[in-house]
Amino acid sequence: MNPAQVTFGAAVALALATAVAAIVVPRRVVVGAGTALTGAAGLAAGVAAVSGHSFSLVLPGLLPLSGVSFTLDALGGLFVAVTGGVAVAAGVYATSYGKASAVLPMFVLAMLLVPAAASVGTLLVCWELMALFSLLLVIGENRSRAEVTSAGRWYAVMTHLGFVSILCGLMVFAAHAPADSFAALREARLSPAVSATVFVLTLAGFASKAGIVPLHAWLPRAHPEAPSHVSALMSAAMVNLGVYGLVRVGFDLLGGGPRWWWLLVLALGALSAVHGILQAAMSTDLKRLLGQSTTENMGLVLVGVGAAGLFTASGNPVLAGLATAAALLHVVNHAAFKTLLFLAAGAVLHGTGTRDLDALGGLRRTMPVTTALFGVGALAASALPPGTAFVSEWLLLQALVHGLPPSGVDTAIALPVAVAAVALTAGLAVVTFVKAFGVGFLAKPRSEAAANAREVPYGMRAGMAIAALGCVVLALLPSLVLPAVAGGATTGLVTLRLTGVTGSLSPLLLTLWLVVAVVVVAAGVRGVVARRTRRDARLWDCGGGPMSARMEYTATSFAEPLQRVFDDVVQPELDVHVTHHEESRYLVRAVEFRRSVPDRVERRLYAPVLAATRAWGRAGRSLATGSVHRYLGYGFYTLCAALLLLAVTR
Amino acid sequence: MTETVYVQLLDLTCGALLLTAVLILWRRDLSVIVRVFALQGAALTALVAVLAAHERSGELWVIAAGVLALRAGLLPYLLRRTLAAAGEPQREARPLVNVAASLLAAAVLTFLAHAVSRPLVTLAPSPAAQAIPIAVTVVLIGFFVLVTRRHAVSQVVGFLLMDNGITALGLLTTTGVGLVVEVGVSLDVLLAVLVLQILAVRIRETFGDTDLDDLRELRD
Numbered sequence: 001m002n003p004a005q006v007t008f009g010a011a012v013a014l015a016l017a018t019a020v021a022a023i024v025v026p027r028r029v030v031v032g033a034g035t036a037l038t039g040a041a042g043l044a045a046g047v048a049a050v051s052g053h054s055f056s057l058v059l060p061g062l063l064p065l066s067g068v069s070f071t072l073d074a075l076g077g078l079f080v081a082v083t084g085g086v087a088v089a090a091g092v093y094a095t096s097y098g099k100a101s102a103v104l105p106m107f108v109l110a111m112l113l114v115p116a117a118a119s120v121g122t123l124l125v126c127w128e129l130m131a132l133f134s135l136l137l138v139i140g141e142n143r144s145r146a147e148v149t150s151a152g153r154w155y156a157v158m159t160h161l162g163f164v165s166i167l168c169g170l171m172v173f174a175a176h177a178p179a180d181s182f183a184a185l186r187e188a189r190l191s192p193a194v195s196a197t198v199f200v201l202t203l204a205g206f207a208s209k210a211g212i213v214p215l216h217a218w219l220p221r222a223h224p225e226a227p228s229h230v231s232a233l234m235s236a237a238m239v240n241l242g243v244y245g246l247v248r249v250g251f252d253l254l255g256g257g258p259r260w261w262w263l264l265v266l267a268l269g270a271l272s273a274v275h276g277i278l279q280a281a282m283s284t285d286l287k288r289l290l291g292q293s294t295t296e297n298m299g300l301v302l303v304g305v306g307a308a309g310l311f312t313a314s315g316n317p318v319l320a321g322l323a324t325a326a327a328l329l330h331v332v333n334h335a336a337f338k339t340l341l342f343l344a345a346g347a348v349l350h351g352t353g354t355r356d357l358d359a360l361g362g363l364r365r366t367m368p369v370t371t372a373l374f375g376v377g378a379l380a381a382s383a384l385p386p387g388t389a390f391v392s393e394w395l396l397l398q399a400l401v402h403g404l405p406p407s408g409v410d411t412a413i414a415l416p417v418a419v420a421a422v423a424l425t426a427g428l429a430v431v432t433f434v435k436a437f438g439v440g441f442l443a444k445p446r447s448e449a450a451a452n453a454r455e456v457p458y459g460m461r462a463g464m465a466i467a468a469l470g471c472v473v474l475a476l477l478p479s480l481v482l483p484a485v486a487g488g489a490t491t492g493l494v495t496l497r498l499t500g501v502t503g504s505l506s507p508l509l510l511t512l513w514l515v516v517a518v519v520v521v522a523a524g525v526r527g528v529v530a531r532r533t534r535r536d537a538r539l540w541d542c543g544g545g546p547m548s549a550r551m552e553y554t555a556t557s558f559a560e561p562l563q564r565v566f567d568d569v570v571q572p573e574l575d576v577h578v579t580h581h582e583e584s585r586y587l588v589r590a591v592e593f594r595r596s597v598p599d600r601v602e603r604r605l606y607a608p609v610l611a612a613t614r615a616w617g618r619a620g621r622s623l624a625t626g627s628v629h630r631y632l633g634y635g636f637y638t639l640c641a642a643l644l645l646l647a648v649t650r
Numbered sequence: 651m652t653e654t655v656y657v658q659l660l661d662l663t664c665g666a667l668l669l670t671a672v673l674i675l676w677r678r679d680l681s682v683i684v685r686v687f688a689l690q691g692a693a694l695t696a697l698v699a700v701l702a703a704h705e706r707s708g709e710l711w712v713i714a715a716g717v718l719a720l721r722a723g724l725l726p727y728l729l730r731r732t733l734a735a736a737g738e739p740q741r742e743a744r745p746l747v748n749v750a751a752s753l754l755a756a757a758v759l760t761f762l763a764h765a766v767s768r769p770l771v772t773l774a775p776s777p778a779a780q781a782i783p784i785a786v787t788v789v790l791i792g793f794f795v796l797v798t799r800r801h802a803v804s805q806v807v808g809f810l811l812m813d814n815g816i817t818a819l820g821l822l823t824t825t826g827v828g829l830v831v832e833v834g835v836s837l838d839v840l841l842a843v844l845v846l847q848i849l850a851v852r853i854r855e856t857f858g859d860t861d862l863d864d865l866r867e868l869r870d
Binding site: 643 | 746759762763765766768769790793794796797798800
């Protein structure tokens, strides 16, 4: 029994015990504490596995026919650790938030089991369990609201289509291998056509779980409508497993592949990153914004994974390792800051009852702790030096830039475009999170609800604080995690030698310099100002009377310049409605301005499919007239036709 | 029992099975239909008994006794009770397909059954296997009754006709599928008939008739 096995077993036992306890004693404290403990055990198991204590476990009797087998190796361990870490924060948060649900620990358990699965059957069962438990959590609370049921329907359909895609891909794979265990799949010799089929099918399934464009439509619906700690779990832990599946199947089981696979992944990643962050920048719904930012970050991860595959295919293992490490580090970082941001968004929702940025503002006075923690999260999410995302995005850019010299023509075109996409994404992310923080939390409250906000209970603050601590540690000391991530990246052909990378990047020093600079500048300004005599006065308001909340920037107006720049890309729908005075058309009584930014990808791709499905459904209704005889007749004629076919063809 | 007598008896009982099925299709008076159905139960019993005598199997004798009790006794009794509860003599007034066309359809179905079961017969050309097409025909005629008759009781008879055919098919192909399976299937059929009986009574109480097409308005 090695430590990984013990702690992983403890996590499973804790999750099951919590679920049972939650049914017996439906209290938030029980569920939250149990989930947090499960997460802690999972975190320990993941860390142990990453540091070399992998284990295997085969339970042939648990499932008929295929049996169940688990192997926790370094790659799986990384994802188990991330899931565990997110679960700790979400569990602590749940001690004073939401309904006590026995499904929560089971969801965490399913997410811990997916990266440990070591056979196709086990993986598929755990994957489906994860999808079902998360679906239950999404629609569990507020199921009477129309948005929630709609989001649940979208999520259920998309996740199951993705599951079918993965199922088909892995079944084709297993059919060409002696057995369905991963060890047997690694030995299988596939023809290029078969392995390409397997890769494309599994890529579609895993990408839909990761919320990659164009399979992202469920994500900005389901993540915002779920209770916030569930959003955090889904957005910070569950989407990662899409990346895990891609890395596991693409690198580990299929052993890399031709360049076009990875160019495809790279292109999808770059598209998702830019599309996600553009939508987020336009969004005025706080949680929807965060959900769209998840698409963006998963896109960045996929850029890293695609670049790693490209470098592997062109025989450059060092750069491939660097790109993989960047991608996996970004998975870890994104998990940290997205947990914090979603939990803080939940706190805002709890305190004010709204998540519309245009109706928020002024929370700095009423909810200081939440404001500070959201600020930490927003800084972490924008790729600026003291932030968490900066480290991984910087690594990613390094990998892409250094990949240029030895590459072929396709790579020579793809990599600069990817660099541009990553840079654009990083810039837009700053705008997005400045908007979310500045408009949502600073200035004056723009609505009654925001003005009367109340700070959240201690349990929720503690959950956010844990996530914030994770962000700060990852931002300042990424070298703690980087070797582990690089260890996780040693799968198949990809090995990483980190010489010269950790040396040239020292975020701690960078932050130190930044703090010193800020202090020097502040002291200098103070010194200059202190010489003059102070005079209190009203803020300059052009003589227009006292400044009111209506004069502030709103989320819509803040994003307006950006929307002009990207007008052709996002194609916003504007609606200006002017009401005149009855006496004269020249006197305006009120101007109403409405702007919505529909998802163009969704509109182009999904609307025709949905319309076709609806037409089919209508056609189907005319078959069902309500006559019992007609229904029986369908069966009878079909049977006779089948028999006739049998008689004729034999 | 010599082989010739066995084959002749087998053909006779199977012929009776087919004849009763066609009779059910021909007659419109529901009480006559139920009586013919009881007759078919007896024919099925005879078929099982012939097989039992030929195989010298005690288990088959038990099954024969069970079939007699259920299909010639209990089920017709239940159907008669349903009819009696309705009072006035009931007729299958307007079947969806008229009687002449029904008989022609039965002929077509017989051809179809023969064509389909040819591979099964050639697989093991024993006298019992030669009779498989008859059983398939009974199943198809039962389904046809289910589809074309409006009255709830004749629908139940159609359902039971299918089940008789399936039982005969099982016995002819495997000479007994085992007592446990047979008992299970019989219990199932009995329960289905009980439920349908209650349903028929309720439908009549609610709508004054047991024409199933009156339920058309109940769809979403």
